[in-house]
Amino acid sequence: MNWNKLERKFGKFAIPNVTIFLILCYVIGYILEYMAPALLTYLTLDPYQIIHGQVWRLITWVLVPPGGFSLLTLITLYFYYSIGTALERTWGTFRYNVFLFGGMLLTILASFICLAVYMLAPDLEESVIALQFYMNSWAFSTYYISMSIFLAFAITYPDVQVLLMFVIPVKVKWMGILDLVLLLYSMFAGGLFTKFAIAASLLNVALFYLSTKNMMHLNPKQVKRRAEFRQQVRNSRNITRHKCAICGRTEEDDPELEFRFCSKCNGNYEFCQYHLFTHEHFK
Numbered sequence: 001m002n003w004n005k006l007e008r009k010f011g012k013f014a015i016p017n018v019t020i021f022l023i024l025c026y027v028i029g030y031i032l033e034y035m036a037p038a039l040l041t042y043l044t045l046d047p048y049q050i051i052h053g054q055v056w057r058l059i060t061w062v063l064v065p066p067g068g069f070s071l072l073t074l075i076t077l078y079f080y081y082s083i084g085t086a087l088e089r090t091w092g093t094f095r096y097n098v099f100l101f102g103g104m105l106l107t108i109l110a111s112f113i114c115l116a117v118y119m120l121a122p123d124l125e126e127s128v129i130a131l132q133f134y135m136n137s138w139a140f141s142t143y144y145i146s147m148s149i150f151l152a153f154a155i156t157y158p159d160v161q162v163l164l165m166f167v168i169p170v171k172v173k174w175m176g177i178l179d180l181v182l183l184l185y186s187m188f189a190g191g192l193f194t195k196f197a198i199a200a201s202l203l204n205v206a207l208f209y210l211s212t213k214n215m216m217h218l219n220p221k222q223v224k225r226r227a228e229f230r231q232q233v234r235n236s237r238n239i240t241r242h243k244c245a246i247c248g249r250t251e252e253d254d255p256e257l258e259f260r261f262c263s264k265c266n267g268n269y270e271f272c273q274y275h276l277f278t279h280e281h282f283k
Helices: 005-012 020-033 037-042 057-063 070-093 093-120 126-139 142-157 171-189 192-211 215-218 218-237
Strands: 160-163 166-170 259-261 270-272
Touching: 005 093, 020 037, 020 070, 020 093, 037 057, 037 160, 057 160, 070 093, 070 142, 093 126, 093 142, 093 192, 126 192, 142 171, 142 192, 166 171, 171 192
Parallel strands: none
Antiparallel strands: 160 166, 259 270
């Protein structure tokens, strides 16, 4: 995928700091869950109701909170804000937007594929299908999209350390592996709705990773190595090649100075033109 070409053409539509809007959707969802919980049932990603006219669900499902509100929720939201903004700085606003909204689009497609699977079942009546999606459409929330953001962060910043339970330092790559194992377990052990929701988020990570392998130069480890190499090159340019053993002057002090070694001194002593014939020989 030619990301540079796409960014030149569509980059102007990218939303800066888009993670903030995702967090705000969570906040609105939690407020609705507290003040009008019945209203949330009309906001879920229910493809059965969408094809029957409730098209607003294509957008409002991002307001559905992934779980109950607690103090841990605030910490989690702050954590996802931190890793989301870090990814946006590393990838660029356009690429991060594509990843985030690509995950949402794949989730919508997964919900409709799930509906198609139900519709093709010969032993299910339409009323049963409607009830199934009414009860299970909560699985198609932004929870798994948030998990995919963490996986992408673990791939991009594998050696960054975080404090597990605020005490134990753990590298993100190990937490990413654990996150992937838990997602795979939930996908195989969960119901059909959970399978499609998780598969959509993992597919988004896989597609984005495969399409951006040429972005390895954006990896923080590679950035650090290039910075260290450039610093070494700059330092090598500043190495003094000639230095007078008497006055200590170098070619940087006076580019016009001439330096010679003395054949009568024991050792590699170099002298400028003013002290070559006037110094005391080193024995």
